[in-house]
Amino acid sequence: MVRTNQYTEFWVWGGVDASRIQPYSKRFYILQGAITEPSRGSVFTRQGMQAANEFGAVVLVYRLNTLTWNRKIHDTLLNHINAWEYRGNTVVGIQLDFDARTKNLHQYADFLRQVRQDLPSNYRLSITGLLDWANQGDPASLQSLHGVVDEIIFQTYQGKHTIPNYPAYLKSLAKFHFPFKIGLVENGDWDSRYEDELSQSHYYRGAVVFLLPNPPHTADGIK
Template identity: 40%
Template sequence: MSRPPERALMALLLTTLATPLEASVDASAYHGFWLWSATRHQPVLEQASTLYLHQGEILDRPGGPRFVKLGRVPSPLKAGQVWLVVRVNALPISPAHQQVLVRLYEAWRAAGAQVAGIQIDFDAATRQLDRYGDALQQLRRALPPGCKLSVTGLLDWAKTGDVAELNRLPVDELVIQTYQGTRTVPGYQAYLPAMAQLTIPFKIGLVQDGEWDPAWQTTLAASPHYRGEVVFLLNRPAPSPGAGRAISSFTPPAP
């Protein structure tokens, strides 16, 4: 008798966990990237099929939440798909800031970029995913038709949280980050088998030059909901004067 798909995937994940083969994350082997504000241009950006562009932060302040604009201005991009990323440290997102996100989306679309939607970068507590889902539902209602919603996620969400609650998040994709800051989370492999329980589209986020066993990519691909990897680009050692370009001046070639 064949195993149910979920059990078969779990078996594959556990097999991969038992035979790790760590390697450094070589960004040139990937086609999806996070491009945070102030990150210098890298040649790998020319091969990007998907870009996640940091556009600002909604910060909790004594006088109330404030939006801080960061990153490049709207312009055409070579990438076939663009997500506009906003870091958030306070929820729910106010109606005024929901409209800020709508205007960002519309401005990039008007500039000719192939914008898929908005990505929210928020470290929700694992035991408060239900409240996070409510806040995302409010935001989703404010977004225009055709604007998708993506969120970043913590490794701990699937392993120790309520996976059913996670699968109810009103999003078009979830990108689970295997790193904190600029370093891979130690023992990240122990968290990955829980991904077999996800029934929403998901990706794995890697950090450039971080640790990663590429065999996981094949293993995770056994899930019909897996959509690949996204690499968080880092600033490399400073180039010689005049050799580098800041993100604010980076202009990919036209499609």
């Protein structure tokens, strides 16, 4: 089981009391909102947490359902960075959460190059990734992300539950030649021995835990 007190990096979505894990946390990935494309063009919709001064190192997260951005979207992201820094936080960078189909990775890579070009060089660019990418993705498309994004976090869960056959995918990740992390869900099924195996890779950077709004207590009372 994924226990928060065994990790130091966390995703914080709306409705989460982050204070319960702050004593041992080092980095927060904090949802800022969604970027969509209704009929009038790309639009940002606020979700999650606004700038606060109780964190430290933060990565600002944006959910995407479009790869068509206008200048206003880029300006919005920079305004968010400035707001969090004004509150005394260290903004490490931004993360984009987009479920790119495995066969369309090359298109996503082109989009990310443009984002990287527009993002000030002192901020890191992180993306989430599907486990399918490691098993079925075109190696050339994946490798083309090198030098564009700074990390990929492969999500081992869907919704509030761990993907049942996750071990089959992890073997492919161990061969991945790119800085990566794995995403876990709080209280999800998990065998930490797989982390030991992944740590043998020079490119493995650890795990990030998705915090649940109201996590259930286990039998021994530990969350």
